[in-house]
Amino acid sequence: MKNLLFSFSFLWLCATANSQEFIPYYAEVADQVSDANILTHLTQFENLGVKRRGTAALQNTLDWLKTKYTGYGYTASQMQEYSFTNGAYTCKNLVVTKVGTLYPNTYVILCGHYDTITGKGTNDNGSGVVTILEVARLLQSIPTEYSIKFINFSGEEDGLVGSQHFVSSVVNGTSPKMNIRLVFNIDEVGGRADMTNDTITCERDTGSPTSNNALSNTFTNELINCVQLYSPLNTYLSYAYASDYMPFEDNNEIITGFFEKNETPYRHTANDLLVNMDPEYVYNIAKAAMGAMLHFAVASTSALSSESYQNSRQVSFYPSPAKEVLHINMGTLTDTRYSFSMLDLQGKVVLTRDVENPSMIETVSLSGLSKGMYLAVLQTTTERITKKILIE
Template sequence: MRFLNGKTLLLFAVMFCLQTTTAQTFIQAYADKANQCSQTNITTNLTEYEALGVKYRGTPALENAYQWLVNKYTSYGYTASQITTDSFSYSGSTCKNVVVTKVGTLYPDTYVIVCGHYDSITGTGTNDNGSGVVSILEIARLLQNVPTEYSIKFINFSGEEDGLRGSQHYVTNVVNATNPKMNIRLVFNIDEVGGIAGQVNNSITCERDTGTPTTNNALSSTMTQELMNCVSFYSPLTPVLSYAYASDYMPFEENNEIITGFFETNESPYPHTANDLLVNMDPVYNFNVAKAAVGATLHFAKANAAVLSEEVFATDYQISFYPNPTKGKLNINLGTLKQNNYTFSMMDIQGKEVYSDTIPNAKQIETIDVSRFSKGIYMGVLESEETRITKKIVIE
């Protein structure tokens, strides 16, 4: 939640008009997927979110909202291995970030982060930021079975209203604590996109990095221009250019990551009050923002348009072995397989088994050392009670 004055918005609207177009093009398959957004889902989820109450630290409402999110992602087909909790404590209370990971097909170790906070202060926060929450849920629902080159992390942060505590904790204790440091392609933040009831809500503010460090400001501007193009391609809304501040992308920005974001152009006066309610919002606007966000996420994560509507990606449970080719370490991605006890084996080109191991209670990603095997082509086989997946592995 933050404030822009009308003159600032006008300035950035003029700047938008002066922007040059890029080579980015409209993709019909992306539009078809964005058009699968559901107004019913948006309105129903806003109603459910509002009914949970004031989601402030230490309250049952915040814990209930956390569980509600987990249940939503589970209902969309995400597994327990894909849904993780990043917990942190402050002022005597424990808060939880919900993190859902969808592994990419070509760049599995590089992430597009789609995020927004789910906590509220004073009121139920149906706009700030239930509107962002339901948009992220709709993206996650529609992309669950869509192959993307880059991995995606859908993150619902807690503690935003107490000073971006959840996102700061995640950057410090997950992004920078990963060895090597987590490789982030882009952080796409969605905060307060519900509009104002009774007004003409036909534009969405797209936010770029103008702060310090300045190293990634040019890349943020490029990504934000691409976001604006996606708004025009995949929704009826008009994009308006602005700058990023005071939301969950800021700890990432300070960590020198590339950021962009959505924020409503007609800024509601109700956030942080008891009147931040669905009755004061425009759910159709929220729906149109979600459509734009779906198209943008498909673009940023590079969805394979050729197979966007095919079922191939679903039939192998999104299981993958990477990097492939590999020289030393091989990662086994569990995908959406619900049975997390499996056997992984490798056979050489003569059909001789050279490796086999049973992995109980497998994490989303398990890693094995294949450096001792000779260079060549092998067949990797993952077997569980649910399925048997076979894929070629090249050791260099």
């Protein structure tokens, strides 16, 4: 949702596109974006109806989203719902977390809202929703150095209520405060059926506080380069406003975003429908977003690494080297019970723990263990995963 006209814009003359290296594997992944998925999901989103607060349609859309993420291989422990009060109603944000391999406590956030007002909102913001879904589908099996949170906000059309609640209660409510590398927001990217849609607006922070503006500009320049490297779209540089990245911006986080260049005249009306959009444009934007997220989260650059990542069920242990505690990322394991043990170099079991109904991240105390190399063993009813762990 954006209710203001651009008061100024800048044509981005990109003389630095070669400052980011083209990565063939990233292009291969971006080319796996499915135009059939985009069209199907836009149709399904539209058929869910007007997704206003307090309606069955809003809840049905949340359930639809959860079904999609589950179908892509994300587990129940990776999905969290955050409830908040929106007027006289309770609404929910859906957050899907994928843990990074090198910086598990630092997050790249890809977000957009799924609520609508007046109409079915196939453009505002079904287009953003289906783009996020397609990126999440392809990233599920690819290791990334940084953790990723895919966030579907509600309450955007009521004044960014959902994103504001997430920032205040989750980002700032985490101890220590959640460490965010970048917030990448996608809102209204459906284009117009009556126009040629070959340009995407890339949005940077130009507001207050100003301390985050320089890095926002840097990341938005990188976003522009990714669009040019991994999609056929042109880019247009403008400024961020009136969408779910703003509570993050106010919180001094680094933001960037996508918004359609040819703005629909049907926003917030009953005619915000697929027939008035350009699905091919959404497909190209999903390719651009895919390339950008691979870059921002620092994804593996080969299919071989992704295969090894999948073979270990995305389970990881961190930090490494470890000191007082060891965190276990359960990856895509769905077992409700597992055992964890640590073995020394002589093969002696020096620590054991049984866990039922594990969370996405479990923490094990290493108190009493001497410095040195150990073998960590995670055992479920069907899987045995081992990793070497150095304790300092």
